[in-house]
Amino acid sequence: MKTTLEIAGISLSLRRYPLQNNESLQAWDAADEYLIDHLESMDLAENSHLLVLNDSFGAITCWASQKGVRVTTVNDSLLSQQSVEQNLTENALASEKVNLLSSVDTLPSDITLAVMKLPKNNRLLVWQLQQLSHLTNDSLVLVSGAKAKDIHTSTLKLFEKYLGTTTTSLAKKKSRLIFTQKEKHIERLPAATTSFEVPEYKLSLENHANVFSSESLDIAAYLMLEHIPQSEDIKNIIDLGCGNGVLSIQAARLNPQATITAVDESFMAVASAKLNLEKHGIDESRIHCLANNCLDGFEKNTADLVLCNPPFHQLHAVTDHIAWQMFCDARRVLEPNGRIVVIGNRHLGYHAKLKRLFGNAQVIASNQKFVIVEAQK
Ligand SMILES: C[S@@+](CC[C@H](N)C(=O)[O-])C[C@H]1O[C@@H](n2cnc3c(N)ncnc32)[C@H](O)[C@@H]1O
Incomplete structure (x- = not known):
């Protein structure tokens, strides 16, 4: 090269x-x-x-x-x-x-x-x-x-x-x-975000232009919404690759005692997630949204739940190395007994990858196209 x-x-x-x-x-x-x-x-x-x-x-x-x-x-x-x-x-x-x-x-x-x-x-x-x-x-x-x-x-x-x-x-x-x-001049810029609704979950999601699935809810995210863990023991949740923050909002609602860290490498995703968490009434003190490469720089043993709908391409290249990086980072950042919940296309083999990394992995839900896999540190 x-x-x-x-x-x-x-x-x-x-x-x-x-x-x-x-x-x-x-x-x-x-x-x-x-x-x-x-x-x-x-x-x-x-x-x-x-x-x-x-x-x-x-x-x-x-x-x-x-x-x-x-x-x-x-x-x-x-x-x-x-x-x-x-x-x-x-x-x-x-x-x-x-x-x-x-x-x-x-x-x-x-x-x-x-x-x-x-x-x-x-x-x-x-x-x-x-x-x-x-x-x-x-x-x-x-x-x-x-x-x-x-x-x-x-x-x-x-x-x-x-x-x-x-x-x-x-x-x-x-x-x-x-x-x-340039011959034309727009006097007033249109709104930077557009929104769509997910009435079943009472969600109205704002999306900056380059956000993943910015015009309708991703079908994997839709399935994931139904299977986000809820427990009083969950204190620190990370939404890894948060996009518009849809999973963060639902996780925050189900676990009102927990803080939410929404991470994405797209600046527009991070801005959208922040906007949406605030728009859905999640208290500012519980939210931390940041642009980051996976969990680079996060302290080990600091989260008890990682939610992840991983990307399968980066810029123009199709790849699964980011998903693998996300899983490895999650393992480091999770506390002992902490969990990662991942959704992916069946053919991506996330079950085997998580099992290799965590020594355990179980399918908690699936449909014809997707599986949701949970692994515990
Ligand atoms: C499949 S989308 C999921 C978005 C959202 N969580 C959902 O379920 O609709 C994957 C997200 O991962 C983000 N991403 C890609 N590479 C990343 C990286 N290296 N670090 C953090 N996030 C990344 C993408 O920008 C994208 O928003």
């Missing part, structure tokens, strides 16, 4: 963080290279302020930083943000001219050029286009890059709808660029 990107006369060392043994995936793609080549040809003025959206591992940010221009990079993923930071440091490019923001921060108003890696999720794309449209700089140009197969006519229509005239480049190494001239 290549870790050195030779481009535009410079050499960048780029890796995906957190580092993994046997990592086989490169930290940049052909669309990053196409974007960098194009930006290089634009000959940016020294006082430019570049906005970089969704730069998963920092290739574009590192390139811009070595140019000496101001850069603001926005990611929804904490892991992406950490990768950008690490890659800047590795290349001795960290400086006060580089500003890393989360997806729930307000965009700076003095952007001179915007660069976007097309997000996988259309709701996030629309939200980001709306944010750009809301900026007052009317001469703003947006250059976006993606795999050609991910750029549809409907995608381009969104750029036209929210910003203005949009054209595309020829394909190069199966990637394409999208050029948009």
Whole structure:
């Protein structure tokens, strides 16, 4: 796997963080290279302020930083943000001219050029286009890059709808660029969240644009709601990969004596979970919502219940290593006799994984598609 990107006369060392043994995936793609080549040809003025959206591992940010221009990079993923930071440091490019923001921060108003890696999720794309449209700089140009197969006519229509005239480049190494001239201005940004109801559980859930299953309740989460443990002995609950916080709310209602720690690596998920716990009347003193990679940095033996509906992909890569990481972290953080309750597709084999790790595991519920497995430390 290549870790050195030779481009535009410079050499960048780029890796995906957190580092993994046997990592086989490169930290940049052909669309990053196409974007960098194009930006290089634009000959940016020294006082430019570049906005970089969704730069998963920092290739574009590192390139811009070595140019000496101001850069603001926005990611929804904490892991992406950490990768950008690490890659800047590795290349001795960290400086006060580089500003890393989360997806729930307000965009700076003095952007001179915007660069976007097309997000996988259309709701996030629309939200980001709306944010750009809301900026007052009317001469703003947006250059976006993606795999050609991910750029549809409907995608381009969104750029036209929210910003203005949009054209595309020829394909190069199966990637394409999208050029948009900002001609439209949204006076007032629409609400950052949309909501849906789950009447059976009296839930009304707010969802920022990039939250998992943001338009209806995930069917696994729905099954899990019915099987959340309830006991006076439960004092500290962790909702690991909390998404919009649906499991946190139900766990908090069933266990009114317990505190709830809702953890996700998506900033929009954490913001949604916080909003939803508050909206459902869970007292602030019982809630702790944080962006974190699994349970990195959590003290051992500090929780008695971990609830987990694990992800099976990260950014664009399909993987089960995050689920495994979550289970290993949960085992460390659980007190002796503490429990983890996990839901997953049958074919993912979580039962066997938990049994290997905890020495015990039992199926507490199942349907045709999902199983809920509990293991005790
Ligand atoms: C299948 S969703 C479950 C969401 C919610 N708990 C539910 O049941 O609807 C998995 C969640 O794990 C989060 N996630 C992915 N990788 C993570 C990581 N390394 N650390 C923490 N959370 C992560 C995702 O952002 C996503 O919100």
